Amino acid sequence: MKTVNIKINGHAITVPAGISILEAAREAGIEIPTLCYLKEINEIGACRICMVEVKGARGLVTACVYPVNEGMEIFTNTEKVRRSRKLTLELILSTHDKRCLSCVRSGNCELQHLCKEFGVDDEDYFKGENIQYEFDDSVAHMIRDNNKCILCRRCVAACEAQKVAVIGANARGFDTHISSAFDKDLANVSCISCGQCIVNCPTGALVEKDDSAPVLAAIHDPSKFVIVHTAPSIRVTLGESFGMHIGTNVQGKMVAALRRLGFDKVFDTNIGADMTIVEEATEFLDRVQNGGVLPMITSCSPGWVKYCEHYYP
Structure with a gap:
């Protein structure tokens, strides 16, 4: 494997050639914050939080997509970098629903954590026009609130990784929002309720329903x-x-x-699973003996069942 020698914050390290600055920094135990990055799933440089300074570069570069080169010198925590990250967070907040006290992700929100880390103390620093989106609570397991979406597209990438791909970026410019085709609610598209979009959302835009x-x-x-x-x-x-x-x-x-x-x-x-096996075996024998529909396929996973119903009926 070809390697290159670089410096991050003055520390000389050797890393595989071609990897991103972000990966190199993490290999060296140096943290660079991100909001949109998911390794090998969503490496698009959309959030601009991972900006770093590279000696000789004309401006700041996005660490998650910028490859390392031999002799590169990288600085991850200069005043210029910190100002850039704070400014980006303030711009994100300018169109964000900031009712944190009533948000189920309060205290466990990546955006909230970064705002605290970079000293964002004026949530209305860039106060401007906002689009008010309606909640989508049409499915049994989750609520989608685009007022808290930061357009990181992690949910889109997770949905595509599941081979479902029912959500994506709709419209353009200021009107861009994450939704399904023709802005249908999730109950009217081929969502299989796997929950991976919820797991990967960094804010409260996608949350499980609270019972x-x-x-x-x-x-x-x-x-x-x-x-x-x-x-x-x-x-x-x-x-x-x-x-x-x-x-x-x-x-x-x-x-x-x-x-x-x-x-x-x-x-x-496990008790329910044992009972289910007995019932499934009884139903299978009945189908075999009485010419019922075969093959018989069963699963305890509602997501798997919905996937088959939608994509392999």
Whole structure:
């Protein structure tokens, strides 16, 4: 593998030729902030937050798409770079819904974190015209709020990576927004509800629907017997949200917490899966013996089922 020698903030390092400045910096343990970057999925230099200074270059360059060259000297945290990033954040905020207190991503928002890091203390520094978009809550699992969208296109790239590609950039210039074809709501396009757009959104533009209120109401209703089913993966992923090491098994703590919340019973979905297998086997035998429709394909994943229904009916 061909390598090149470069300097980042005065530190000499050797990296593979052709990689981006951002990748080189991360290999050296030097953080460069980004909002739109997803490795090998969305490397488009759209957000302009990753701007860095390169000795000899006419201006700042985007670290996520600019390749390294032999002898290159890079500076990631000069005053010029910091001013550029702060200005970009202020411009993003000029068309952004800034009701952070009521946003479910408050405290876990990449844009909010960067604004704090770069000292953005006047959210209306560039106050101007805004387009008010309507919420799209047409599907059961999520809400889309384009008023909080920063046009990073990470959701678009994630949707394309899933081979679904139902969303993209519509219109041009100031009117550009992320939506489906002809601005249809998600219930009327071939969205499979996989949730990858939500996972990759850096703000509150795409969020899961919150059913906490009806669940708590059911728990406190003495006429109802409330149970909860937990997916097998949750027992080893939930701990990360509480600062535990990745893969920590918190099954006991999780069950205890759910019971203290007021659930009458807590079941692992493994039980439901076992019951489903019995039912599927019964249905399969009935089809074979009585000339029913074959082949019979089943899945416990609603996203997989919707994908087949939409794309391989």
